[in-house]
Amino acid sequence: MQRTSFSGMACSIARTLDVIGEPWSPLILRDVWAGMTRFEQLQTDLGISRKVLTERLNHLVAQGVLERRPYDQRPRYEYVLTRKGAELVDLLMVMKGWGDRWLAGEAGPPVLYRHHACGEIADVALRCDRCGEPMHAGDVDLLPGPGVANPAT
C-alpha cells in the first residue's frame, strides 16, 4: 500500500490503482493468469518476500479480484481470477503491448499472444466501443461525468 491512499479521489484511474497499484500486484495477477495459482509457486517464481505476498494476496481477495479456494482435504489453497480479476488482465495485455513496442529492443517480445478467434499471433488494439474506430489518448475530450465529486458508493 502506498502511503497515501488514492481511493478517495473522484477518478477511476486512482481507484484502480488502489486495487492493483501496489508493487507486485500486477505481476501476481499475471502469474495467476498464466496458471501459477499457488502460494509457493508465486513466491518462487517472483522472488517476492513471503510476507508481502501474503499481504498482496489478501488485498486482492478482499477486492474481489482473486478468489482463494481449497484444492485438497489438507489446508491447501489456490488463487483464481474472478470475473472482475479477469477483466483486469485486459489491462495487463495493454501493458504488454506497450512494453513490447517500447522496451523489448532488438530481442523482440518475450511472449506472444495467439488469438483464439483467428488463430493468428496478435496484439490488442484500442477501439471506440461506439463507432469501432481507433481510439487513443489524443482522440478524446474529457468531460465531467455523473460521478464527479460524489464519493463512490
Add this chain to the structure above:
Amino acid sequence: MQRTSFSGMACSIARTLDVIGEPWSPLILRDVWAGMTRFEQLQTDLGISRKVLTERLNHLVAQGVLERRPYDQRPRYEYVLTRKGAELVDLLMVMKGWGDRWLAGEAGPPVLYRHHACGEIADVALRCDRCGEPMHAGDVDLLPGPGVANPAT
C-alpha cells in the same frame, strides 16, 4: 522505486512497471495529459510530496515518457508527453474503463470521454489487431516469443 527492480525480467509487463509502476507515476501522467503540465500544478493537485514529485518527474523524463522544457526566460519548465508517453496514456484509458465498471458504484463515472471520430460519449474496447474481433484475457494462448530469456537491448 520499488525495492526490487523488475527490469531484468523477460516480461514486458514487468518492464513497463519499471517505467510507471512507482506510486504516483500514473497519476502524474494523467494530470499532464489533462493539461496540468507544471510542477506547482501537479504538486497542489495531487497533494504529493515535492521531493517525491521531483523524483518521479526525473524518472519519467529519463525514461523518455515526458519531456521537460522551458516556457519562459525565467527558469520555468513544463512537462509534456512524448509519443512514448502518449501511448502510455492508452493504458490509463483502459484503467479508467475498468474503474468505471467495477468501482464507480451508483454515482457513475467521474469522467467521460468524447471520441473525436464519432462525437459520442464512448469508452475503449480491446480488439485483435489482426482480425478485429474482441480480444480479452481468456481469448488468447501465451507462446514464448523471440525475446524470451534474452536481455532487452
Add this chain to the structure above:
DNA sequence: AGGCTTGAGTTCCTTCAGGGAACCCCGAGT
C-alpha cells in the same frame, strides 16, 4: 536599489512499508 513574489526545486527528519530469513502449524504418508 531594495524588497517582494513566484515557480521550481532541495534538505532534513520521521515514520512506515518492503526484503530477508527464521519460525510455526497442520494434515498425510511411512
Add this chain to the structure above:
DNA sequence: ACTCGGGGTTCCCTGAAGGAACTCAAGCCT
C-alpha cells in the same frame, strides 16, 4: 513418532514516502 511440504507468521533492518522548512534565480513593484 517422525518427517515432509504447503501455506503462511514473526522478527529485525533498511530505505522510500510524508511533510515542512529552506534555497535560488528572475522578474516586478515602488
